[in-house]
Amino acid sequence: MQILYPFAGSIQSYVEKISDPNRYRPDHCPQCEAQHPLTAHGFYLRTLVDAAFDGVIPVRRYLCRSCKRTVSLLPEFALPWLRFSISVMALFLAARLLHGLTLVEAARAAAQAGMPYQRGQFWVRRFRKQAPALSLALVPLAATPLGPATDFVSRALRMLESIGWITAHRFLFSQLRAPLLGWPAYLVPAGRRTTLAAASPTC
Numbered sequence: 001m002q003i004l005y006p007f008a009g010s011i012q013s014y015v016e017k018i019s020d021p022n023r024y025r026p027d028h029c030p031q032c033e034a035q036h037p038l039t040a041h042g043f044y045l046r047t048l049v050d051a052a053f054d055g056v057i058p059v060r061r062y063l064c065r066s067c068k069r070t071v072s073l074l075p076e077f078a079l080p081w082l083r084f085s086i087s088v089m090a091l092f093l094a095a096r097l098l099h100g101l102t103l104v105e106a107a108r109a110a111a112q113a114g115m116p117y118q119r120g121q122f123w124v125r126r127f128r129k130q131a132p133a134l135s136l137a138l139v140p141l142a143a144t145p146l147g148p149a150t151d152f153v154s155r156a157l158r159m160l161e162s163i164g165w166i167t168a169h170r171f172l173f174s175q176l177r178a179p180l181l182g183w184p185a186y187l188v189p190a191g192r193r194t195t196l197a198a199a200s201p202t203c
């Protein structure tokens with residue numbers, strides 16, 4: 001299971017901070033609810049592309065002695081299944097869908113290290129599909145009431161820009177177990193509902 005590590009700062013400082021296993025060690029198991037601190041269980045490596053970073057980061061893992069399952073502490077600037085960071089995705093989607101840049105220009109604006117615009121094209125498709133559900137799911141975080149929904153894509157984008165993408169992601173993932181662009185079909189967690197809209201009111 002992945003839980004989010006509430007971290008804001010540079011990637012270098014993230015790597016330094018997680019070298020201490022006690023920092024953010026979960027004090028209970030989120031899977032079996034056993035009320036004892038989890039045991040540090042090494043790291044796994046994953047790739048990440050941020051605005052000015054393209055490389056591999058360690059992700060800390062803990063083990064529950066009761067249920068023998070692991071919990072990994074994903075930094076909240078990284079999305080569970082995407083190589084690109086939330087800020088790269090946010091910059092790309094805003095550049096393309098709010099400010100009308102071309103795919104190539106938006107890719108250039110989003111990642112200094114470079115990103116294939118085809119990747120962004122995929123985000124745009126998923127974002128369009130998710131936009132109505134996202135607009136609904138984010139209502140509890142929105143500061144001001146929104147006007148009538150004529151265009152869910154720009155409404156969802158405006159909400160994300162004003163709430164903050166990482167704050168919105170933290171909410172969606174911790175409360176609804178849903179990543180910003182939804183789960184890809186092959187990763188839908190067992191027993192979880194697949195859309196944000198369906199996941200929100202019942203739990």
Ligand SMILES: [Zn+2]
Pocket residue numbers: 029030031032033034064065066067068069
């Ligand atoms: Zn457990």
